[in-house]
Each structure stands twice: as C-alpha cells, then as structure tokens.
Amino acid sequence: MSAPDDRSAEARDAPDRSQEAASPGFSLPIQEVRAAGLTAWLVEDHSIPVVALSWSWHGGAALDPEGQEGTAAMAAALLTEGAGPLQSVAFADALRDQAIGLSFSADRDGFEGGFRALTDALPEAVRLARLAMAEPRLDAEAVERVRARAVAAAKRTLETPRGQAGRTFWAAAFPGHPAGRQSGGTEESLAAVTIPGLRALLARQIRHDGLLVTAAGDITPARLAAAMEELFGGLPAGRPADPPPLPPFHVFDRKIVSVASPQSVVVFGQDGLATGDPDWEAAQVALRILAGGGFASRLMQAVRERRGLAYGIGAGLNTLFHRGIIVGAVATENARVAETLSVTREEWARMAERGPTEAELADAVAFLTGSLPLQFSDSRRIADTLLGMRQNGRPVDWLAGRPERLAALTRERVAAVSARLLRPADLSVVIAGQPAGL
C-alpha cells in the first residue's frame, strides 16, 4: 500500500505533465508578467516565504548528435558544476549556504531549468541561475566526474528488469527517432561526448527565444519582472532548432528481455493522441477510468484487488514531442505474466467496446475537478504544472474552464474516444524477466 504514487511513472523518464486538473470551488488567478521580451505565468502567494521559478525550451536530448547520446543530459548537469568565477565546490556551497534548490535537466524533447528558494535567498538564486546559463565553466575535471556519474547511472538502469523493459519499449516504438533513444545516453555514447560538443549543444539550447517561464509563491509581478530581466535578458537571440517530427508509433510484436529475476516487469503501450486534439480531456477521463492512479481504476481492481497479481498497475498519457503516448507498466511473478497480460488486454478491449458507465464517468470527473487545490500546495509543483500547461500549448484560462469542459463530457463522447483510441490488438508489449507459459 505504501507506494503506488510512482506506479505509473515506471515506464517514463520524464514527469507526466498531462495531469492538469481543476475544481469548481477553487479558482487560481494566473497572472501574465511581461519582461525581457518574454511572458511568464505567475501564481502569486505570500503565505509562505518560498519562491519557485521554472523555465524550459524544446530541444533536450533531441539535440544530441547521433552517437553522442547523453550530451544534453550531461550539459544540464554541468550547469550547476561551476560557473563564472565559482568552481564546482564553491558553486555548490553558494547554493547550499542558502538552501537554494537550483537544477537543470534534459529529457527526450526538452531542456528545463528551475529553482526553489526562501524569499530571502531570491537575489542569490537569480544570480547563480544566471551565471549557470551565461558562464558555465565545463572544467575538464567536472566533465569527467559528471561523465562517470552518467555512465554509472546508465549502467545501473540496466541492472533491473524495470530499466531493461523501459529502454526496449521506447527503442522499439520509435526506432531511429530521438524519442526512442536513452536521453541519459549509454556507456558507449557518453564516452564519445566532448567538451566542444557540450559547448556546441549549450550554444544551440540556451537561447532567449522559445523560452517558457512560470513562477509561484512569494514574489510580486514587479520582482518577477526584474528577475526575468536578469536571468534571460542577456541570452542570445534565436531559438533552439525544432526537433524532427514524431513518426507514427511503431506497433511491434511482443519482446522478451531475459533478466535473471523472480519477477517480470511488463511495459505496454500504444499510440495516443496529439496534445492539441479536442478529445484530449475525454481521453484523460477514459484512461483514468481504465488505468489511472489509485485503487479506483478497472485495471487496478482486476489485477490487484480481485486477483492479487501485482502490487500495482497503471497506464496514462506520456507526453513527448506534442503527442500523448499511452504507456503502462506492471510487475508480476514470472509464472503469472501470461494471466496478467490477458486480464490487461481484456480490460483494454472492454473499455474500447463499451466505454465507461455513467457512474464511472461521474467518479472520474469528480476526481479530476476536485483534486486541483491539492496540486497547488507546493510552489515548485505549481510552477511545474503551469510549465506543463504551456508546453502543451494551453491558453492561460485553460484551468479556469476545465471544470466546465469536464462536466460537459457525456458517456457517449468518452465511449467514442475510447473506441477511437484503445486498440487491444495494437498494444505493444515488452517483458523483462523470465516469464513462464507464454
């Protein structure tokens, strides 16, 4: 019971930004703050002395040169390993002396930065974040340390069935496209990353144009504007190159990766829909009912509650390159993989054929509309939620209108979307472990 939170995250290497939700009884004023030629979204809240800022560009691992996968991820890690006059340890001390949580990361289709800090530490947080982006040192010693860390992490991923299954799934679904590569790189590709290569990637990535910025917490619009000028005003013009368009999801036959383990990890998935699709929210509702978080979903009931086949099972939309891919995961004893898969396919087919019941629809809408305030109790999470909305191209009033749109969904509409989206025959499956009876 203690950890189903991370269940649906098993197959992902990026946080799901598709879980945007709202409540009829809770309105959240989002202000638009213009500065430095950019527009930030801000949720202002002075009840706690904490500020969070998040920003992102498209790009990330999609900008990695072929054979040098992991360049963007290493570059992101290196931004906080020394900048300007501050070498690695001095930079880390400057952050930790004031408890500033500054980090950069690269995933398959984007590059993000952000910090959370106490209000008193805001000036120092802005100074260090600017320095990191404008004058990263990339000292040889730091590069080698970060490379060794990245290689260790890439190898560690392959120690577990979970890591093996995830890697194989994405490579099979999007062969030859950045979506199918390991954004953290492999032992071989990381060895090929060079300091000039890192510099070149940062020069293409850290640009003024195409930046999305969000903020939350103890900061006024005026202070945010000043912070934006300092952070982004001096960045070079132009925007990171567009990544290659996402090819269609490649439906593949069941793959088995042999891993010595008493339990198999199954990653399953299929094509979803574009983030701009008018049926996006109807699809979210359908997937919540079929496979969403918590104990309410049909899959959780069928697999865990009725049969005790697994500790957890879940699936959802994994957003990348402006498309939601439906991905799920479950771990079960080797002997029971066949049964788990067959139950999963049956539920997939039942939802596709008949859609939800009125009661299921009402419950799912109640959850999605009622859970909004809970997502706004942590400043970094608020900033990240807003950033996810912006990456998905939502308008600023999207949250405010969401309860009304969800309430207007009919059973017929969700059933039609289920029928259009869910294709049990196309469900592509990777099993890592030593499954029996398949």
Added chain:
Amino acid sequence: MTRRAALCTAAALPTALATPALASPALAPEPAPKAGTDRPLFGAVTWTLANGLCVVLAESRRVPVAAHYLFYAAGAGEDPHGRSGLAHFLEHMMFKGSRNVAPGAFSLAVAREGGQDNAFTSRDVTAYHQHVEASRLALVMRMEADRFAAPLIPADQVEPERAVVLEERRQRTDSNPRARFFEAFAAALWGPQHWHGRPVIGWEDEIRAITREDMLGFYERRYAPANAVLIVAGDVREATLRRLAEEFYAPVPARPAAARDRAPPPATAREPRLIHHDPSVREAVFLRSFVAPSLTWAPQGDTGQAWALELVAHLLGSGPGSRLYRALVETGLATGAGCSYDGEVAGAGSLGINATLRPGIAPERLEAAVDAVLEDLLQHGPTEAERERAIRQITAGALLTLDSLGGVPRLLGSVLSIGLPLDLAEFWPRRLHAVTLAQIADAARDVVGRAPHTTGWLLPGTPARTGSPA
C-alpha cells in the same frame, strides 16, 4: 495517563507560549525572530483526548486543503519474532473495510472527492493519510476513526492480499540487486532477527507465515488511542478540529497500549564483513555502517549526541566540499560518495557511509581512502569552519518543510511517534546551533572510532572472476 500522552501534554505548554510571536509579527522585537531558533517553525498546537489520543494541528491557510495523518507508534520494529512484515501486512489489510465502511470503499470515497489517500509503514510507525479539499476533512476523519475502532481484516481477503505483498517484495527487493544487498547488509550488522536487521516488508518465509490472528493481536496491542498521534495540517481552525476530533475520535475506546520493547544493538557486528557478487550488478557499491546513538537511545544515556552526529555526517559526506567527496570523488576513485545519519528513530540508530566505485579502480584503493578519511577525523577532529558550514547548510532550508502539504505532518508525526516532544521539531535548528566542536569530535570517536560496524561490497560478476577485496 500513558507516558506518550504525558509527553504530548507537556509539549503543549511551550508551543502555546511561543505561538503569538508567529501570529503577530508586527509586535516582534528587532531583529525579527528567526524561525526555529527564536520562534517555532510550524506553530503547531496540540491536545489530548480523554481516550489518550494525541491531536496536533499545524494550520496553514495557503490553499483550501487539509492533510490528515494518523500515526500509530508501532512499525516493523514491533514485529514479533519470526513474523517480520506483520506491521506492513496489517497496514494493507486496514484497507479492507471497517464496521461502517465496505472493503475498498475508503479509497474510492476519497478519490470521488478529488482526494488522495495512502499509508506507509516504517521501522517506527504505521501511518495512514489523506490529502483532501478542506471541506472534506470530516468525511476522512469519520472513515479513519471507524477503521481505528473496528477494522474488519476479513479472513477471505488475507490470501489475495498476501499475494500482493509478495509481489511488492519482489518488485522492491527481489528484482533489484542493490536492494537485495542492502537487505543482507543490515542483517549482517544487526542480525537477521534483530528488529533493526529485518526488512520492513519482512523476510519472504515470514510473510508467508503471518496469520490473521497475528494481525488481530498486533492491532489489539498497538493500535490503541494512547499509542497514536493524529496530525492535521492545512486550512483548518483549531475550534473546528477540536469539534471533529471529539465527534469522531473520542468514541474510540481507550485500551492499554503495549510499549515498544526494542532490544539493544549487538555488542559486535554479527558479520563485520559482507562481500556479495551479483552477475546483474554493473557498478560496484561500498557500504560501511556503524551502530549509533539516536535521539531516543544512547549507550551512555546522552541522546544529545544525535545532534553532533548530524554534523559528523554532513562534514563527512554531504556532497561537494565534504571530506569523502574530496577523497573519493574528486580523486576519481568513486562516482559518488556520501554519509547518512538519521537520529529521529526509536532505539539505536546508524551512521552509514556509501560509495560507488569508479570502473577500473581496485576496491582496495577506495576502501583505504575511506579508512584514511575516518582516521584523519579521529586524529585531528573537525575544524571550526566545517562546524559552521554544516550548521549553516543543514538549517538554511528548515522553513522549506512548510512548502508542501505533507511535509509538516510527516515531520511532526515521526517526532511525536517516537516519544519526543513537539518542541524538538519546532526548534530543531536551535539544537544544532548549540553543538560544540568538542562534541562533534567526541561523537565521531564514539561511533566511527569504536561502535560495532559492518563493511560491505557489492561487486559485479561471480566470486571466481573478480575475487574478494577482503
């Protein structure tokens, strides 16, 4: 009144006196009082119901939400001999219905209201929690109190749930070579049947042996109001919570609660050295763990040494700038190195060193470098600069706990459930500031210099191929 309830009452006094400083900052003297040293971090209030249940409120009006946590002061450390995993298995079964709530209906009702519910079991506590929109607090309190007073633990649900627990064990531990090693490592230091050496989820054969009667017995002995702490955080007024607590929790009958009975640590490590080879491991891991005092246990009775040990762990292994980082990571012997210590535990604690070996480096070199770092600390002690830096960096973010709905109740619950006063959570930075250089040196000598410890290596491949660094 039980000891726990008495502590809860005693804690109420200083908190009540200190709260006005938080409520009216305009009246604060200059310079402004600093949270955690001059005024409480969270401004929580606490009282005790007639049945012995300790209630805590940490009010925050940031957003109209409430976090509701019920902590039982019993965890895997209370599992009976041969029944490791019992506290955790019972936690699963508590979701199978109660007198007025059908099996599974609790979670579905919370989800229907847009809320989140879950539970966790640690060595020290079993905690059940929900995050809901503030007006739904009464709903979850009613259901949680019902489960408190009369869980069903239905006999026909035990076997299906045992299968779920075994899958959870396979997922967390059996399919992960590191997790398997960490489990064996704890057993090597403490012993596989010592409460500190057993896994929280339980040994597989013992999970299989747990009966429904075991669960009913654990519930009867441990899930008593006087052995529980209710913590509510969020947009809730004290008067409201007092009324709701009386309505829902006061009717839970008082009954005697079994006190924790934690055996002392072994006088020497059961196995001082543990070398594991695993073909699925690709990166070698080094561990060394020492038996250490905690805020609730110390061989010489000085639990205050726990604060000094926080600083020892920081100066040894808190990332860039720490001693292990300089000696292992900057020199290219390891890809990562750290030191961890958690003093907020019931019974003996531990201080642990970990490192990931850089490929191509002989394990002996890394281990010798660790030994040299520890020897140097024992010989020459810490520097004043290290003391100041550690205190500054550990305390700088104390208020960040406020920046999440669950952070404050989890911290307060973990402190109160091991019998420590609320004050300790409200003013923990003050305690760190008071630690002297000599106290850090003493703590290092007592633990790193002479406490029982185990050294472990998890190595790739098979013994024949890699050989042992022992």
